[in-house]
Amino acid sequence: MRPRRDAGPAVVHRLAEAGDGLGTVFLVHPGALAAGVHRTLAEALPPGTGLTVLDLSGHPAYWEAALTGGRADTTVEELADRIGDELDALDGGGPRTLAGWSFGGVVAQALVERMPAGRRPDRLVLLDSIAPTPEYQQPDDALEPPLLLGWFAMYLGAKRGRPVDVDPQLLAGGGTEDGLRHVLAAAAAGGALPADTAPAGLRKLYDTYVDGLLRNNRLTAPYTARPSSVPLVLVTAERSLLPGDRTLGWGPLAPHGLEVHRSPGDHYTMLSRPDAAAVIARLVRPAAPARLAPATKV
Incomplete structure (x- = not known):
């Protein structure tokens, strides 16, 4: 078990301030990459549009689970309530949009369904x-x-800003150690890592990454989502975590409509590529006055 650190990231990251009446995008972010990765989206939004990232990693029970084996002492509902409290504290009126990337979309959808009906956003934007x-x-x-x-x-x-292109056939049917050697070779070839990178160092990074995935998987497994009371807008990456899956399973939860768009990049680079940000910016732009309420425990 890896030791805990003293403090995690902040929850609230204001990447762009809203001009008078122009509105703010609130984006629920589950960590993995630093919240600053969304600066590309902030730059793609119309001038004067705000972007505030709400980082789940700012909640210790969630953040520490990726460092201590992937078991979090919290639930999807509790995370939604915590993010709702942050939204309430930030509420300044004006147009708003709510979005969520990856597991952040699960929490954002839970948050919407825990709001009073008259205080929900007009849509929810889900990023892969x-x-x-x-x-x-x-x-x-x-x-x-x-x-x-x-x-x-x-x-x-995405983390290193250089391609790590591994032939899937090299990974198929193999184990973790052999696979990591192929990843290391590809990372060195693409300039993402020095050629003399120690395999043990890459294994440590991999273990932390996997613990984060297991944490999210374990939080989702017992959770029962309510069908969405607002229309859903889904943006899938060209190289999604589940390639070839157009809706990523949201159809049964979208009785008020599911609009699907495709973004350049993969699950991670869709957050930093300017061409992907241009697609996302058009979909998250606040369009009408709305006030997000605090999460209500039900």
Whole structure:
């Protein structure tokens, strides 16, 4: 077990301040990459539009789970309530949009359904977020090494700002240690890591990454989501975590409509690529006055 650190990241990151009456995008972020990765989106939004990132990693029970084996002493509902409290404290009126990336979309959708009906946003924007439905709630052992290693390579490339392109055939059917050697070779070839990087150092980063995924998987497994009371807008990456899955399971939770768009990049680089940010910016731009309420425990 890795030791705990003294303090985690902040919850609230104001990446762009809203001009008078121009509105703010509030984006629920689950960590993995630093919240500052959304600065590309802040720059793509119309001038005067605010962007505030609400980082789940600012909540110790969530953040520490990625450092101590992937078991979090919290729930999706509790995280939604905590983010709702932050929104309430930040509420200054004016147009607003609520969005969530990856597991942050699950928490954002839970938050909307815990708001009073008259205080909900007019839509929820989900960025490559997998739906918390029975078909997609998988046991830990369903996350096999070839799948995890492919995701890790995408994550490492986004984190280092250089491509880490691993042939999936090299990962298929293999174990973690062999797979990490292929990832390391690809990272060195793409300039993401020095050629003399110690395998043990990469393994430590991989273990922390996987613990974060297990944490989110374990939080989602017992959670029962309510159908959305507002229309859903889903943006899937060209290289999503689940390639070829157009709706990522959100159809059954979208009785008021599911609008699907495609973004350049993969699950991680969609947050930093200017061409992806241009797609997302059009969809999250606040369009009408709305006031987000604090989460209400039900």
